[in-house]
Amino acid sequence: MKVIKCIIADDEPLGSGLIKKLILMYEGFEVIAVAQNGFEAVKLVNELKPELLFLDISMPKLNGFEVLELLDHLPEVVFVTAHDNFAIKAFEQNAFDYLLKPVSDERFDKLVQKIRLKLSEPAHNKNSSGTLLNKSEPITRIAVKDKNNILIIPVGDLIYVEAADDYIYLRTKGGKFIKKGKISYYSENLNGKEFIQIHRSYIVNLEFITGLELFEKDKYRIKLSTGEFLPVSRSLYKELKEFLNL
Secondary structure, three states: OOOEEEEEEOOOHHHHHHHHHHHOOOOOEEEEEEEOOHHHHHHHHHHHOOOEEEEOOOOOOOOHHHHHHOOOOOOEEEEEEOOOOOHHHHHHOOOOEEEEOOOOHHHHHHHHHHHHHHHHOOOOOOOOOOOOOOOOOOOOEEEEEEOOEEEEEEHHHEEEEEEEOOEEEEEEOOEEEEEEOOHHHHHHHOOOOOEEEEEOOEEEEHHHEEEEEEEEOOEEEEEEOOOOEEEEOHHHHHHHHHHOOO
8 A cells, every 4th residue: 555645734732643643543644744833844845745734724934825835845735723714715725625623533534535535546636736816815925935945025025026927026125036826816915005017917016116107109117116117018007097196
């Protein structure tokens, strides 16, 4: 029987201990690591590449959703939490399952049977946990990897977002960072009173716009307080003028 490698990410020893105890009741499952915060979870999952991640949502440093944004290796994810109000978000993240604490033996047994079936499929593909979609409230911070470090960027420090195929650049007060993702996510989830999309490739923090000017025939651009210029698409020019009360 193929051994299914598991990692548990939970800041509460009681919670991780219970999940570990339940896992070890079943043949073919192995707990290869336990993370006590979000940073540890990202590091361990990317290094050890488990098939299955048991992930708490409320953790120090990074929450469970932010952990998923930073994973290079994407295992099947089972959220384990005391709160039922994150279930919709979890399944939008392609979570395999969502367990409420305290987890009963019967509920865990159902999970085990499901995961064995899933991972035994010949053409099994790991899920594509990526950036969270359709949050009910605007995002307030963004997690990025900078070499071996994980940085948390408050959105107030974000100057603009730039699209680059399957990646985006985040221009901040502290520099420019690249992150896997789509600009549509930021268009939908940044606060619409503070950010505006000026071009299919750019979303800008209104606080940093210092001017709007014509620089070629029928072509406009904005000037930022950083001294940079960004293009404004013809279709979004009118909306931008209204936002700037011009």
